[in-house]
Amino acid sequence: MITIAILTLHEAVRRRIVAVLVLLTLVSVVLTGFGAERLVALAAEHGANPIEVRIGVSQILILVAFMFSFVLAMTAAFLGAPAIAGDIESGVAQSMLARPIRRADLVVGRWLGLSIVVGLYAAGSGLLEVAVVAALTGHVPPQPFVAVAFLAGESIVLLTLALLLSTRLPSMAAGAICVVMFGLAWMAGIFAGIGRVFGADVLVAVARESRWLFPTDGLWRGVVYGLEPPLVIFGSGRFGVAAEANPFYAAAPPPLEFVIWSVVWVALALGLAVLSLDRREV
Amino acid sequence: MTVTESPAVRVEGLAKRYRGTVALDGLTMTVGRGEVFGFLGPNGAGKTTAVKLLLGLARATSGRGEVLGAPLGDRRIRRRIGYLPELFRYQPWLRANEVVALHCELARLPRTEWRREIDDSLGLVGLADRAGDTVGTFSKGMQQRLGLGLALIGRPELVILDEPTSALDPVGRTDVRSIIRTVRDRGAAVFLNSHLLTEVERVCDRIAIVDHGRVRAEGRLDDVLGEPAVRVRVTGIDAALLRALGAFGPVRQDGDWVLIEPLDPERVPEVVAAIVAAGGRIHDVDSGRASLESRFLALLSREPAGAGEAARDDASPASPAP
Numbered sequence: 001m002i003t004i005a006i007l008t009l010h011e012a013v014r015r016r017i018v019a020v021l022v023l024l025t026l027v028s029v030v031l032t033g034f035g036a037e038r039l040v041a042l043a044a045e046h047g048a049n050p051i052e053v054r055i056g057v058s059q060i061l062i063l064v065a066f067m068f069s070f071v072l073a074m075t076a077a078f079l080g081a082p083a084i085a086g087d088i089e090s091g092v093a094q095s096m097l098a099r100p101i102r103r104a105d106l107v108v109g110r111w112l113g114l115s116i117v118v119g120l121y122a123a124g125s126g127l128l129e130v131a132v133v134a135a136l137t138g139h140v141p142p143q144p145f146v147a148v149a150f151l152a153g154e155s156i157v158l159l160t161l162a163l164l165l166s167t168r169l170p171s172m173a174a175g176a177i178c179v180v181m182f183g184l185a186w187m188a189g190i191f192a193g194i195g196r197v198f199g200a201d202v203l204v205a206v207a208r209e210s211r212w213l214f215p216t217d218g219l220w221r222g223v224v225y226g227l228e229p230p231l232v233i234f235g236s237g238r239f240g241v242a243a244e245a246n247p248f249y250a251a252a253p254p255p256l257e258f259v260i261w262s263v264v265w266v267a268l269a270l271g272l273a274v275l276s277l278d279r280r281e282v
Numbered sequence: 283m284t285v286t287e288s289p290a291v292r293v294e295g296l297a298k299r300y301r302g303t304v305a306l307d308g309l310t311m312t313v314g315r316g317e318v319f320g321f322l323g324p325n326g327a328g329k330t331t332a333v334k335l336l337l338g339l340a341r342a343t344s345g346r347g348e349v350l351g352a353p354l355g356d357r358r359i360r361r362r363i364g365y366l367p368e369l370f371r372y373q374p375w376l377r378a379n380e381v382v383a384l385h386c387e388l389a390r391l392p393r394t395e396w397r398r399e400i401d402d403s404l405g406l407v408g409l410a411d412r413a414g415d416t417v418g419t420f421s422k423g424m425q426q427r428l429g430l431g432l433a434l435i436g437r438p439e440l441v442i443l444d445e446p447t448s449a450l451d452p453v454g455r456t457d458v459r460s461i462i463r464t465v466r467d468r469g470a471a472v473f474l475n476s477h478l479l480t481e482v483e484r485v486c487d488r489i490a491i492v493d494h495g496r497v498r499a500e501g502r503l504d505d506v507l508g509e510p511a512v513r514v515r516v517t518g519i520d521a522a523l524l525r526a527l528g529a530f531g532p533v534r535q536d537g538d539w540v541l542i543e544p545l546d547p548e549r550v551p552e553v554v555a556a557i558v559a560a561g562g563r564i565h566d567v568d569s570g571r572a573s574l575e576s577r578f579l580a581l582l583s584r585e586p587a588g589a590g591e592a593a594r595d596d597a598s599p600a601s602p603a604p
């Protein structure tokens with residue numbers, strides 16, 4: 001398993017995946033940092049008070065985090081989807097599986113290596129963005145490490161789904177399903193919020209339960225919570241449940257049981273991936 | 283029977299069906315230790331399916347078998363098996379020596395042996411000078427050579443080669459035959475899966491011809507090829523001549539060609555004398571066994587291309603081993 005994980009990390013470096021991710025992160029951070037700094041300067045020129053500026057920067061940071069969340073989701077899908085399927089399609093897997101290794105070693109090793117890549121990417125890009133914004137605007141979000149941890153968790157959930165699908169489906173189909181699932185989960189979160197505003201209990205129930213089925217949106221709310229200043233939460237209180245319809249707002253962190261479930265979900269999906277490959281004929 | 287005494291491969295009634303398609307239909311065969319076994323068949327005969335079942339990459343629908351004394355699918359026994367897949371692809375971003383090191387690790391070989399294994403295997407397949415190059419820069423033939431080298435690491439007791447010369451030029455094919463003999467000399471069994479009859483003819487101790495998932499013939503090459511025969515191209519054939527030749531054995535006529543099968547090769551001069559005495563004019567004489575190709579086609583009940591060519595194949599001698 002460790003052999004495969006190291007091989008996967010080796011592949012990420014050799015195939016310039018790490019170099020591309022680092023470069024894209026630097027470009028994104030420079031551009032968004034520049035944008036945030038310009039907006040702060042403009043707001044100051046127009047006489048905005050420091051609290052208004054800080055609230056504005058915090059919301060921009062949340063939007064930037066969403067961009068990173070989207071990019072990470074795509075990265076997880078595109079790395080995970082061919083991880084097993086690509087090896088089987090190309091024939092690389094056959095020569096490896098004819099060795100005395102367990103198929104679980106291949107699946108878990110692949111997952112471990114790719115989780116390290118997306119986890120480090122989430123941590124690196126997220127914390128660098130927070131640091132640059134803090135340096136340029138003076139705004140430091142309340143819990144940046146919590147936000148980054150949820151960001152990494154969200155990516156790993158998507159990666160695990162991609163890997164599970166990759167044991168049975170061609171790479172492109174697995175990747176496409178992951179992207180659609182990510183979008184649907186996000187929309188389900190919005191529907192749940194809107195449903196609560198209008199008292200549509202069935203809609204709320206269906207949409208909220210979908211979080212347990214595929215926990216990416218619930219984890220995204222954890223990212224938002226980690227970046228949301230208390231002042232915004234306090235101020236949004238007057239909107240009551242209506243504020244929850246906003247996918248870029250979170251008044252509370254995801255419940256502990258949801259976080260635990262997300263970990264269990266990843267373990268179950270990984271176990272299913274192992275079973276799936278174990279029963280597949282290559 | 284202990285594990286060390288067990289044959290390299292023994293399967294009985296092995297069957298594999300894929301959603302209504304029968305890939306293997308009761309395959310029964312035995313491959314002895316230290317022998318080169320040719321597994322022959324046309325495309326779609328079930329050869330690669332059989333290999334996958336032996337390696338545990340696929341599961342049999344029914345039947346049973348063992349490899350090196352362990353039941354089919356046993357993971358640990360794979361440490362003693364080398365395998366070159368038909369679809370040979372290796373991590374294109376790794377260097378050749380890194381691919382060998384990876385397989386040494388996957389084969390659970392002690393790290394102290396990796397250097398020797400890398401040098402030996404790449405040297406044996408003629409890639410020593412490309413050890414530091416990435417596999418992505420290799421031609422298909424070089425990748426197949428690399429795959430062959432990987433199949434030989436750790437001194438396996440059974441080497442399974444699935445169409446090992448499909449991407450090789452004539453020089454490469456000769457090299458592969460030489461490597462197969464080297465492996466046999468080390469005491470390992472070689473299971474050679476191929477549809478290239480001349481390759482099999484030149485290197486195998488025993489063969490099985492498989493079609494539609496069943497073994498049609500199995501045994502030593504001489505046994506499968508059948509009785510010796512003589513084929514003579516004669517003009518001026520008449521009934522008296524054919525009657526005279528009938529004294530030597532069953533006679534078949536195809537145009538100017540006359541085939542007598544079986545016939546002891548020692549009696550060829552007598553046949554020639556009898557033809558001349560009967561007024562026939564001899565243009566050509568071929569003596570020996572039927573070629574593997576003609577035997578293969580006959581077993582599969584498929585007409586060879588062109589009757590004249592078939593008649594020629596019927597009596598051409600088996601290709602001598604180089």
